Amino acid sequence: MLTLKVPVSGNCESVSRRDFLRIGGIGSMGLSLPTLLEAATSRPADAAASFGRAKRCIIVFLFGGPSQLDMWDMKPEAPEDVRGPLKPVATDVPGIQVSELLPLTAQIASKYKIVRTVYHEHDEHSAALHTTVTGTYYPRFPDNVVKWSREDHPHLGSIRAKWRGWLDNVPPFVQLPYVIGPPNYERWPGQNAGFLGKKYDPLVVRGDKQTAEFQLPEIGLPDGFTMRRVEDRRSLLEQLNDWSGASDGHGQLAEMNTLYEQAYSLLSSRDVQAAIDLSRESKKIRQLYGKHIFGQGCLAARRLSEAGVPLTTVYWVDPEPAGDGGGEFDSHGRIYHHYPKRLLPPADRALYGLFTDLSERGLLEETLVVVMGEFGRTPRINRKAGRDHWAQCQSILLAGAGITGGSVYGKSDRFGAYPVSDPVAIPDLAQTILHLLGVPRDFHLRHGDGRPIPACRGSAIPGLLA
Numbered sequence: 001m002l003t004l005k006v007p008v009s010g011n012c013e014s015v016s017r018r019d020f021l022r023i024g025g026i027g028s029m030g031l032s033l034p035t036l037l038e039a040a041t042s043r044p045a046d047a048a049a050s051f052g053r054a055k056r057c058i059i060v061f062l063f064g065g066p067s068q069l070d071m072w073d074m075k076p077e078a079p080e081d082v083r084g085p086l087k088p089v090a091t092d093v094p095g096i097q098v099s100e101l102l103p104l105t106a107q108i109a110s111k112y113k114i115v116r117t118v119y120h121e122h123d124e125h126s127a128a129l130h131t132t133v134t135g136t137y138y139p140r141f142p143d144n145v146v147k148w149s150r151e152d153h154p155h156l157g158s159i160r161a162k163w164r165g166w167l168d169n170v171p172p173f174v175q176l177p178y179v180i181g182p183p184n185y186e187r188w189p190g191q192n193a194g195f196l197g198k199k200y201d202p203l204v205v206r207g208d209k210q211t212a213e214f215q216l217p218e219i220g221l222p223d224g225f226t227m228r229r230v231e232d233r234r235s236l237l238e239q240l241n242d243w244s245g246a247s248d249g250h251g252q253l254a255e256m257n258t259l260y261e262q263a264y265s266l267l268s269s270r271d272v273q274a275a276i277d278l279s280r281e282s283k284k285i286r287q288l289y290g291k292h293i294f295g296q297g298c299l300a301a302r303r304l305s306e307a308g309v310p311l312t313t314v315y316w317v318d319p320e321p322a323g324d325g326g327g328e329f330d331s332h333g334r335i336y337h338h339y340p341k342r343l344l345p346p347a348d349r350a351l352y353g354l355f356t357d358l359s360e361r362g363l364l365e366e367t368l369v370v371v372m373g374e375f376g377r378t379p380r381i382n383r384k385a386g387r388d389h390w391a392q393c394q395s396i397l398l399a400g401a402g403i404t405g406g407s408v409y410g411k412s413d414r415f416g417a418y419p420v421s422d423p424v425a426i427p428d429l430a431q432t433i434l435h436l437l438g439v440p441r442d443f444h445l446r447h448g449d450g451r452p453i454p455a456c457r458g459s460a461i462p463g464l465l466a
Contacts, residue, residue, distance in 0.1 A: 051460075052438025054368035054401035056305040059156075059313045060298065060354070061133070062347065063180055064329030065125075065394075067377035067387050069416045070339055071099050072395035073116045081381050082415050085336055093406040101344035104352035110406035111355045111364065112399035115464065117410030117419035118372070120426040123389040125330070128374035129180060130190030133313070135430020135456045138189060148187050152194035154445065156433055157311040159455045161193075161200045163439045170272050170308040173200070176214060177207025177297050177317055195447050202313070205276055205300065209317060212296040214276040271307040276300050289353035292319035292346050298354040305367055310437070319346050325386055329373060333384035355399060364400040368436050371397035379415040393418050396429075398464060401436050409463055427458030435460035 069075055074088035074097055088097035091109035098106050098114075105112075122128040122138060130138040136153040154162070157173035166172055181187040193200035207214045274280060278296055281303075289295035294317050301312040316328055320342055325333035329343060351371060358364040376394030377387030393412050399405060410422040431441060434456055441459065444452040 051435050051440075053366070054436040054438075055366040056309065057157075057160075057311045057368040057370070057401075057433065057437055058298075058301045058305055058354070059133070059311070060301075060316075060351070060369065060371045061313060062316045062329050062371065062373040063129075064316065064327065064331070064373065065128075065375045065377055065389055066329045066373045067331070067335065067339075068116065068393065068395040068412070069377065069379065069387075070335070071102060071344070072114050072397070073412055073416050074099060075414060075416050078379075078415055082379050084381060086339070096406070096408060099344065101340055102348045104348045105355070108352060108355050108359075111359055112369070112371075112397045112405050113403050113407045113409055113464070114395060115398060115409045115424055115429075116393075116395045116412050117422055118394050118396050118424045118426065118429060119419060120375070120391050123375060123391045125374060125389075126181075126188040128389075128391060129188050131426055132372060132374050133190045134194075135427050135434075135458060137426075148181075148189040148192070148194075150195055150197070150448070152189045152192075153453075154194040154196045154200065155190060155192060155202065155313075156430060157202055157313065158193035158196055158200040159434065159443075159445070160311055160437050160439055162196055162445060163443055163455075164310070170310075171203040172309070173202040173311050174205055174301075174304055174309050175202040175313045176205035176300060176315070177209075177293055178315060179204060180315060195453075196445060197448070205304075207293050207297055207300075207317070209293050209319075212291060212293045213278065214296070214300050272304075272309075275303040275307040275309075278303075285353075285357065288357060290346050290349035292350075293317045294319060294346055295350035295353060298350045299357075302354060302357055302363070306361070306363065316347070318342060325384070331377070331386045332382070332388055333386040335377075335381070335386045337385075351397075358400065366401065368401040368403070368433065369397070369399040370433065371399075376416075379417040390417070403464070404466055422463060424461060424464070425458065427456060428461050429458070429464070431456045431458035432460045432464045436465070 069082065070084055070086050074086070075083050076088055077083075087100045089100045089103065089106055090096075091098055091106040093109045096109050096114070098109065120128065120131050120137065122131050127138040130136075130152065133155050134153040135156060138152075155173070157175075161172035164172065175191065179187040179191050192202060205214050278286060278299060281299065286296065286299065289299040294314070297314045297317070301314045304312050318327055322328070322338070322342065325331055325335065325338055331338045331343075354369065355364070358367055358369070373394065373396075375389055375391040378390045380387075382388055393416060410424060411420050412418065413420050434443075435441070439455065441456070443455045445455050447453055
C-alpha cells in the first residue's frame with residue numbers, strides 16, 4: 001500500500017527537498033494500484049489490419065474442470081459408466097446436441113462454436129490453470145507447482161496489454177470476482193503479468209458472494225479525500241516535475257508520475273466507475289444473467305467491455321456451498337448431485353444472458369467470448385460417483401469476433417477421451433485468441449534479464465477463426 005503522509009496543498013512554494021523525496025519515494029493519494037496503473041513507456045506499432053477483429057475479449061473460466069461428457073460432448077451410445085445418466089437435447093441448430101441441463105444455451109447454439117478437442121499435458125489445477133490462461137506450458141517443479149512468481153509466463157490479458165498499452169483511460173485487463181489459489185498462497189500461477197512486471201497485472205474487481213455486488217477498493221478515494229485534493233496533488237506533481245530536473249529523485253518522480261496520471265485517469269473515468277455499478281442495470285437484465293455472483297460477474301464483464309476494457313476474465317464462483325464431492329467444477333464425487341443443483345443451472349443462465357445480451361446490443365460482432373476450464377473430466381465415472389481430472393480432451397465455447405456460430409470444431413473418440421480429428425493444442429488456441437486481438441505471432445516479450453521470449457509458441461487455427 002502506498003500512503004502519502006505528508007500534508008500537501010495546491011501551493012508548493014513551501015515544499016522542502018525532504019518532502020519532495022518522500023513524495024517521490026512512496027507515491028501519492030494513499031492508493032494501492034499494483035495491478036494496473038503503470039503504463040508502458042513505449043508501444044509497438046498497431047497490429048496489421050488482416051487480423052484483430054476482436055476489439056475486446058471476455059474469458060469465462062469455469063474453474064475446477066467442467067465435464068465435456070456432461071455438457072458439450074455427450075456420448076449417448078457409450079457404456080453407462082462413461083455416458084452417465086444425463087441425456088442430450090437438441091439445440092436451435094440441427095444436428096448439434098448439448099446436455100439436458102443446459103436448456104437455455106441450447107436455444108442459442110447458433111451464437112457459439114463448440115470446440116471438442118482442446119488438450120494439454122497438465123492434470124493438476126495450478127499447472128493447468130497457468131497453461132490455459134497463458135498459452136504456455138507450466139514447467140513442472142513439484143516443490144513449487146502451486147506458487148506463483150515473477151518468473152511465470154504472463155496471462156494473455158497481460159500479453160495484449162504489453163502489445164497495445166493503456167488505451168482510452170481504462171485498464172487493459174480486468175479479472176473478477178477473485179484470484180484463484182488455496183488459502184496458504186496469494187494466487188496460483190498464470191493469473192498476472194509474471195515476468196512482465198506489475199504494470200501489466202490485471203485490475204482485480206472483488207465480488208461479494210452474498211450480495212453479488214462488485215467494488216474497486218484499490219481505486220476508490222481514501223477516507224477524507226475529495227477530487228479537489230486529487231487535483232491539488234496532481235498540480236503539485238506537475239510543479240515538482242518541473243523543479244526536479246537536476247534532482248537525484250528525478251527518476252523516482254518520473255516513474256511515480258506515470259503511475260499517478262493513470263490513477264487520476266481511472267478515478268475521473270465515469271465509464272469505468274459506472275461499469276461495476278450493477279444497480280444502473282434494469283431488473284430485467286440482471287435477472288437475465290441470474291442473481292448470483294457468477295451471473296452478475298458475467299454482467300459486469302459485459303459492462304466493462306462496453307466501457308472499453310480490452311480483456312476481462314470472469315472466474316466461476318459457487319453460488320452456494322459445495323458440500324461433499326468437491327467445490328467449483330471439481331466434482332470428484334457426486335457429480336450428478338452437483339451438476340443439476342449447484343453448477344449447471346446457474347452456469348446455463350449466465351451464459352445464456354451473456355450471449356443474448358451481447359448479441360442484442362450489437363457487441364458480439366466485435367467481442368470474442370471464450371468459455372473454458374483448466375481441463376476436462378475423466379471418461380469413466382469413479383467409485384465416488386464423480387469424475388477426476390482429464391487434460392487430454394475438453395470442450396470449450398468460442399463466440400463473436402467473426403467466429404461462425406452454430407458449428408462444431410473437432411471430434412473426440414467414442415468415450416470423449418481423446419481427439420480423433422482437428423486436435424487443438426492450448427498454445428494454438430492461445431495464439432488464435434491473440435490473433436483475434438491483434439497481437440502478431442512474432443511478438444516477443446522481454447524478460448527482466450533481457451532475454452527475448454515468444455509471447456506464444458502456437459499458431460492460430462484457421463478453422464477456429466472461420
